[in-house]
Amino acid sequence: MKQFVFISGKGGTGKSTVVASLAKYVSNKALADADVDAPNLHILLEHEVVEKTPFQGAKIAKIDQSKCIHCHKGYEVCRFDAISKDDVINPLKCEGCGACLLVCPVNAITLHEELTGHVYQSNLNGEHFTHALLAIGAEGSGKLVTEVKKKVKELINKEDYLLVDGSPGIGCVVIASITGADACVIVTEATKSGLSDLKRVQQVADHFGIKTLVCINKYDLNNDVTKRIEEYCKSQNVAIIGKIPFEPLIMKALQQLKTPMEDDRLEHIKNEIISLWDNLIKETK
Amino acid sequence: MKIAITSTGTDIKSLLEKKFGRAEFFIIADTESNEYKVIDNKAAMEAGGAGIQAGQTIINESAIALITGNVGPNALRVLTSGDVAIYRGQSVSIEENITLYKKGELQQINTAGEAHFGMK
Amino acid sequence: MKIAVLSGKGGTGKTTISASLAYSLRNSQYVDCDVEEPNGNIFLKASLTEREVVTVLNPVVNDDLCTGCGACQQACQFNAIVVINKKVMIFDNICHSCGACKIACPTGAISEVPREIGVIESNSSNTFMQGKLNLNEPLTVPVILQLKRKMNKHGNVIIDSAPGASCTVVSTIEDSDYCVLVTEPTPFGLHDLKIAIDLVKQLKLPFGVVINKAMDSDKSIQSFCKKENIDVLMELPYSKEIAQNYSKGILPVQYSKHYKDEFIKLLATIKERII
Known part of the structure; x- marks a missing residue:
């Protein structure tokens, strides 16, 4: 089984559009959406939720108001501004550090595991698909990503491929999504910010010894930037496996909940996706 | 002598795991008796500091060497202070890595890979 | 506004x-x-x-006062402290600067020093x-x-x-x-x-x-x-x-x-x- 992660x-x-398109094209695979902050694959891909599991990924403090003597020691010691002057904890700001319970003279404060999201296990036309959603203002998305990937790996049996929609950014969440990958595909765009972010995320993948490949989206938006992306990839010995043009009809297809693979007007995009997949297989043989 | 190897599975036929702090399993093998045991890496699901906790687990198991892929600077500090030698394993089974270790064919790691600062 | x-x-x-x-x-x-x-x-x-650095407070241990009791490790919710062979090791890069270790230390061996984590430019x-x-x-x-x-x-x-x-x-x-x-x-x-x-x-x-x-x-x-x-x-x-x-x-x-x-x-x- 080969694991490909898209970041x-x-x-x-x-x-996500690229991953959803591949999900329609590639057979004998499993799918995981590791973009837990803003998961989008489940919107485009018709699926049936088989299991929904609550996930506790962080701790927060709770004050037992019946015991609290309002000495304000917790308020004074909290560096995250999470305890109000009337001794109420703001769960959105509590980091779960436990400093307040160390100073509480009456043991009114305790740390509790907090629900930080849900993990979903779904059936996608007979194939496994796991996804998750992080709770509002919650911490611990890296752990939730690890959980989503763990769940799908438990289910995998004879599949040839595992496709993972990774997280954006360069931080810990991305690292959690790319670990264990046979290759990661960086989907970038031909803009100034696209190029600078490509460089940073490529360094992250490189550090973990994971093979990286690049797909340039909207490559004809700015030929100058595209050229610089190509030069950069060449200098890093990274293959460019796909170039997708700027195409307003893609957005129109998405609006009808269709991937480019299911839209007759997008034959040229479909061909790009197929060639991206062929190149991906070739590069990871 | 006991050595620890990061593993993707629960027996010595499993492949080496390249992550250290967030490896799912550690296999603790006795290089003389060839016996081994598997331990779950509880640090794998920690929010942050997985490498540090995992390092402490290895030290508590009295392993004198660790075979893995990459270790971050935090894990390196812990392991070094506990006198654990670290070796870069190869992408083969645990069993084969142990053999390579015994033959002295694994490269020792003295520097850390880049830290990835835990999970937020 | x-x-x-x-x-x-x-x-x-x-x-x-x-x-x-x-x-x-x-x-x-x-x-x-x-x-x-x-x-x-x-x-x-x-x-x-214009440039102004952003700092956070990180703990440091005074070895003369430290008994290696491990209270700081226990207090730290972020695994940023380990005590090995009675010696405290602190990992600044995962420390959340909450001050819990300093509160927990029974001998007053922990103090805090600022560390740069970022910058504000204008x-x-x-x-x-x-x-x-x-x-x-x-x-x-x-x-x-x-x-x-x-x-x-x-x-x-x-x-x-x-x-x-x-x-x-x-x-x-x-x-x-x-x-x-x-x-x-x-x-x-x-x-x-x-x-x-x-x-x-x-x-x-x-x-x-x-x-x-x-x-x-x-x-x-x-x-x-x-x-x-x-x-x-x-x-x-x-x-x-x-x-x-x-x-x-x-x-x-x-x-x-x-x-x-x-x-x-x-x-x-x-x-x-x-x-």
Whole structure:
């Protein structure tokens, strides 16, 4: 089984559209959406949720108001501004550090595991698909990503491929999504910010010894930037496996909940996706 | 002598795991008796500091060497202070890595890879 | 007034909208709180001459007083401290600077020293300010809190938030007068807009929606907002021209009078909503 993870550095480059398209094209695979902050694959891909599991990925403090003597020691010691002057904890700001319970003279404060999201296990036309959603203002998305990938790996049996829609950015969440990958595909776009974010995320993947490949989306938006992306990839010995043009009809297809693979007007995009897949297989043989 | 190897599975036929802190399993093998045991890496699901906790687990198991892929600077500091030698394993089974270790064919790691600062 | 611009999903045009607002509002201050990827200055091109470091407090151990009891390790919820052979090791890069270890230490062996984690840069007239987190640093919130302390207390401030609905975004937007939620007319955009709406509602902040890349073929955002009684403040059309200029670091308000007027109108609408 080969695991391919799609990442982007910058948000909104078209990563999920590429993954959803491949999900329609590639057979004998499993799928995981590791973009837990803003999961999007489940919107485009018709699926049936088989199991929904709550996930506790962080701790927060709770004050037992019946015990609290309002000495304000917790308020004074909290460096995250998470305890109000009337001794109420703001769960959105609590980091779960436990400093307040160390100073509480009456043991009114305890740390509790907090629900930080849900993991979904779904059936996608007979194939496994796991996804998740992080709770609002929650911490611990890296752990949730690890959980989504763990879940799909438990289910995998004879599949040839595992496709993972990774997280944007360069931080810990991305690292959690790319670990264990046979290759990661960076979907970038031909803009100034696209190029700078590509460089940073490529360094992250490189550090973990994971083979990286690049797909340039909207490559004809700015030929100058595209050229610089190509030069950069060449200098890093990274293959460019796909170039997708700027195409307003892609957005129109998405609006009808269709991937480019299911839209007759997007034959040229479909061919690009297929050739991207062929190149990906070739490069990872 | 006991050595620890990061593993993708629960027996010595499993492949080496390249991650250290977030490896799912550690295999602790006795190089003389050839016996081994598997331990779950509880640090794998920690929010942050997985490498540090995992390092402490290895030290508590009294391993004198660790075979893995990459270790971050935090894990390196812990392992070094506990006198654990670190070796870069190869992408083969645990069993084969142990053999390579015994033959002295694994490269020792003295510097850390880049830290990835835990999970937020 | 303090206007925060945010979006559930990345890449919807949050920076385009916030930088355009700042560009259109005289004497306003633009504050880039997307401290992992601050890119407002690609468009606003301020000359960043002022610099102030952001520090957090990290513990240090006085070995003369330390007994190696391990209370600090037990108190630390972030695994940033281990005690091996009675010797304390502290890992600054995962320390959350909460001070719990110092409280827990029975012998007073722990004190705290500042450590640089990022920087705040601004121009000499202080109309542009951005926070930048150093590479390999996990804590964004201290940078944001310092930015907010330095922010103009009076006058107009436009805040560019990080995307998503994390604690970072909460710190960025919580005391603003108004939130502008930027989205795009795709099922993805709508889905992530709902996440952003949940967040601002939880924080009880007044808000309205700007639809970027608006197209006639999809009115899902408009009908959702209508149903939920949410203000749609402006629609910026989907256009290759805007995208091309964006790719070069040029805002719509910087090359078109029409868009400049649109943003001035948007500012007027927001002002009405605040009063």
